[in-house]
Amino acid sequence: MDSVAYDAFVLLSFGGPEKPDDVMPFLRNVVRGRGVPEERLAEVAEHYLHFGGVSPINQQCRELLAAVRAEFAAHGVTLPAYWGNRNWHPMLEDAVAQMRDDGVTHALGFATSAYGGYSSCKQYWEDIARARAKVGPGAPRIDKLRQFHDHPGFVEPHADAVRQALTTLDPARRGTTRLVFTAHSIPASMAATAGPDGGRYEAQLTETATLVHAAAAADLPWDLVWQSRSGPPQVPWLEPDINDHLTALADKGVTDVVVSPIGFVSDHLEVIWDLDNEAADTAAGLGLGYARAVTPGTDPRFVTMVRELVEERTAAWSRDRLGTLPVWDECPSPCCPPPQRPAPRGA
Numbered sequence: 001m002d003s004v005a006y007d008a009f010v011l012l013s014f015g016g017p018e019k020p021d022d023v024m025p026f027l028r029n030v031v032r033g034r035g036v037p038e039e040r041l042a043e044v045a046e047h048y049l050h051f052g053g054v055s056p057i058n059q060q061c062r063e064l065l066a067a068v069r070a071e072f073a074a075h076g077v078t079l080p081a082y083w084g085n086r087n088w089h090p091m092l093e094d095a096v097a098q099m100r101d102d103g104v105t106h107a108l109g110f111a112t113s114a115y116g117g118y119s120s121c122k123q124y125w126e127d128i129a130r131a132r133a134k135v136g137p138g139a140p141r142i143d144k145l146r147q148f149h150d151h152p153g154f155v156e157p158h159a160d161a162v163r164q165a166l167t168t169l170d171p172a173r174r175g176t177t178r179l180v181f182t183a184h185s186i187p188a189s190m191a192a193t194a195g196p197d198g199g200r201y202e203a204q205l206t207e208t209a210t211l212v213h214a215a216a217a218a219d220l221p222w223d224l225v226w227q228s229r230s231g232p233p234q235v236p237w238l239e240p241d242i243n244d245h246l247t248a249l250a251d252k253g254v255t256d257v258v259v260s261p262i263g264f265v266s267d268h269l270e271v272i273w274d275l276d277n278e279a280a281d282t283a284a285g286l287g288l289g290y291a292r293a294v295t296p297g298t299d300p301r302f303v304t305m306v307r308e309l310v311e312e313r314t315a316a317w318s319r320d321r322l323g324t325l326p327v328w329d330e331c332p333s334p335c336c337p338p339p340q341r342p343a344p345r346g347a
């Protein structure tokens with residue numbers, strides 16, 4: 001196998017507001033050209049303002065970056081580490097300009113999303129292209145590390161978190177306890193075209209869920225459901241929504257749920273609002289016992305995974321993985337087209 005001479009690492013993430021005045025400009029960046037209704041934006045702005053206009057995601061990225069730098073230093077990986085976001089400062093184009101000024105020519109990017117699909121993978125490639133175009137001549141090339149949905153450094157922290165969450169529920173009710181995995185809903189058309197053969201987002205999530213279930217709670221029945229739906233109501237998104245699903249489970253005699261957000265790598269706003277607030281309220285209203293498993297965050301195994309993904313590329317290490325779905329370094333082309341904009345009303 002070839003190994004390329006990379007000279008930097010860059011953390012690629014979503015970005016989030018860090019003060020109340022950031023909230024609306026951040027949201028407008030997220031939804032640019034995507035047909036998300038104003039009412040939905042106003043509602044989501046309220047979620048951010050509920051937390052003082054501060055999303056936890058940037059701080060979580062700072063902590064991950066610090067942990068990755070320490071991990072690199074401890075294992076002789078000499079790449080300098082940068083960080084740039086899609087939707088809010090620090091923006092990727094600023095990181096790319098800094099890399100150029102520092103003489104970086106070819107960086108490896110780690111995106112804070114484990115899965116394939118437009119929002120989770122392809123859009124990060126677009127972010128890279130846009131940032132490089134903005135910086136212009138001398139902008140470093142940036143390759144993206146592979147999707148890591150089945151890496152033990154991602155699966156094992158999720159599995160431990162499920163075990164931990166289960167300890168907070170009544171063991172006498174284990175026979176009627178259910179394991180509910182969640183991920184960000186996406187438009188059904190985006191799900192259908194995820195990956196070179198379609199359906200990759202759901203297939204990978206199903207594989208991750210299967211692995212976490214087997215490792216953490218093989219005796220429990222489980223489901224994979226969706227959260228944080230956006231977009232105009234007339235556009236179909238993946239269903240069922242977690243809140244509807246909890247209602248259906250309660251009707252079936254389930255007494256307790258462990259919710260495991262395998263769709264995410266950190267406890268950012270979509271997790272702490274949509275699960276710890278909304279879904280927890282739904283569960284309370286139904287009389288369901290509820291425990292939410294934490295996400296990997298800066299779990300040492302997750303940080304080690306980042307280094308191992310780098311060493312797959314710089315030292316041609318073999319892939320450490322638990323699943324069987326195909327994985328690759330370079331996404332096959334064409335894959336994961338951007339979503340169609342809904343036609344304007346009356347068109």
Ligand SMILES: CC1=C(CCC(=O)O)c2cc3nc(cc4[nH]c(cc5[nH]c(cc1n2)c(C)c5CCC(=O)O)c(CCC(=O)O)c4C)C(CCC(=O)O)=C3C
Nearest residue numbers: 014016030034044055057113119120184230231268269270
């Ligand atoms: C698949 C996926 C992930 C997981 C993969 C990954 O992590 O990359 C993800 C993560 C996140 N989504 C986030 C926030 C938002 N997502 C929105 C809107 C959307 N998400 C989508 C998909 C995803 N999103 C889609 C198809 C839309 C519709 C508009 C569009 O096509 O782009 C909106 C607009 C308002 C609304 O919710 O309607 C917001 C504010 C935050 C930050 C949380 C924080 O601040 O802590 C994070 C990590």
Ligand SMILES: [Fe+2]
Nearest residue numbers: 184228230270
């Ligand atoms: Fe999102």
